Amino acid sequence: MTHEWLYIGIFLTLAMVIPAVALVIAGVLSPKKPNPIKNSTYECGMETVGSSWIQFDVQYYIYGLIFLIFDVETVLLFPWAVAYNRLTLFGVLEAVFFVLILAGGLWYVWRKGAIEWA
C-alpha cells in the first residue's frame, strides 16, 4: 500500500516540477524589456480607475456556503457507498433518509431565494 502512495507523491512532485522548470527555462530564453506602460493593468487601452480589488456580490459567498454543506454530505456518503453491497435494505433506507433531509435543506434554501441569481 505504501508504494502506491509513493508513486502518487513522485507523480505530484514531477507534475509540479516539470512545468515549473519549463517556465524557468522560457524565462531565461525570453527577452526582458519591461516599461511602465507595458506593465500597467490591461483594460483594453483604458486608464485603470480605482483599485482592482472590487467589491463582490454576496451571492457568490452564499453559493460557496451551500456548496460546503453538500460537499461535506458527500464525504459522509462515500464510505457508505463503498459498503453498499454489504448493507441490508434498512441500511440503504437510512442513507436515503439522510439524503432526503438534505433535499429538504435544498428546498428550504430554494424557497428562501438563496439560489436565485439576483
Add this chain to the structure above:
Amino acid sequence: MTFIADPIPFMVNLLSQVMTGWGWSATLIQVVLFILGAGILVIGAMVFTTILIWAERKIGARFQDRLGPNRVGPWGIFQTIADMLKIFTKEYITPAGADKVPYNLAPVLAVAAVLCVWAVLPFSSTVFGSNIGIGLLFIIAVGGLGEVAIIMAGFGSNNKYALLGAFRAVAQLLSYEVPMVIVLLIPVMLSGSMGMNDIVLAQKIPFIVLAPVACAIFFITSIAENGRAPFDLVEADSELVAGYNIEYSGLKFGFFFVADFLHAFTSALVFATVFLGGWQGPGATTVPILGFVYLLLKTILVYFLMLTLRFSLPRFRIDQMLNLTWKILTPLALFTFMITAIVNKVLPPGGNLFRIGGLLVANVVLWLVTNWALARFIKRRPRPVVSGPRPVAIGVKRSVPKDEAAQ
C-alpha cells in the same frame, strides 16, 4: 509476442532485470521505475496536448465551415509545434502590483492539477499508475485544485476582469461540483469500491446502461467543470476580455492553454473509465494492448461529443447556468442516487438481466418525471419585444425618392 501483446510491463521487467544486474536494491529499483514512469506519463501527456490542440482546431474549423490550420506541414499538423516554439520565446509581462506568489504559481498548479488525475487512471489490464483504494475521491479532490489555480490567477493579477473571472469560477465550478460528486456515488455504489481498477473490473456491463441518467448528469457537469462553451463564463471573451488569464503572457499563458485542453481530454478519459467500461472489451484481458485501443476509442468518442456541443451551442447566461445546476441537476442527482440505491437493493441479487432491466426502467421513469416537471414548472415568460419584426429586404417595394427618379 509478449512484447507486442503487452509492451509496457515487458519493458519494466527488462529494465528491472538490468538494474538488478547492476547490484541495486529492490527498493531503489522500484523508486527509479516510479520516477521513470511518472516522468514519461507527465511529459507524454503534455506532448499529447499538441496533437489534441491541432485536432480540436481542425475539427472545430470544419464544424464552422472553415479550413483550420493548413499551412505548417501536411494538414497543418505542425501548427501547434510552431505555436509552442513561438510562445516559448515570448516575454513575460508581469503587471505592476501583481501578487507575485499566486501569480506565478497559478499556471504550474493549473497543469499539475489536471496531470495528477492521470496518476490513478488504469490504461489497460496490466498498466495503471497507482491502484489506491480511493482513486475516485482522489480524482475529485485533485480536480478541485484546478479551481484554486483559477482563483489564484484571478486574485494575483491585479486586474478587475481577471478578478471577475475568478468570481465566476467560484460560482460555476463550485456549483457544478455538487451534482458531479453526488452522481459519482452511483458507480462507487454499483462496484462497491472507490479504486479506479475495481470500478473498471466491475463493469462487465458498462455503467452507462445501469445508470444512464447519472451518466448524462456527469457528462454535463464535466463540460461545465472544464469551463468551455457552452459553459465558458469563466473566460467569456466577449464579456471579460479573457477572464482569469488576461494578464498572462508567454509560456505562463501557454500553460493555462495546455491545462484547458488537457482538462477536457482528461474528463473524457474519466468519463470513459467510470461509465463506459474503461479498457474493457473483447480480448482486452488476454491481449492487454487492446485495452489501450478500446480506452482511446471510447475517450475520443466522448471528446468528439464534447467538441460538438462546444462548437454548436451559444454561451449560457450566468443565471441560466446556475439555475441549471441548482434547480435541475442537483435535485435530479439526489433523486437518481436515492432511487438507484433502493432499486438495486430491492431487486433480487444474481439475476443480471433482471437487475439491468429494473435499473433501466427506474432511470427511464426518472427521466420522464423530470421532463414532465420541467414542462410543468418552468414558466417561459415571453420576452419583451423592443420593436416590431424587421422588414425583409427582398421583395419589399421601396418608394423611390423623387430626385433619384429624375436622374
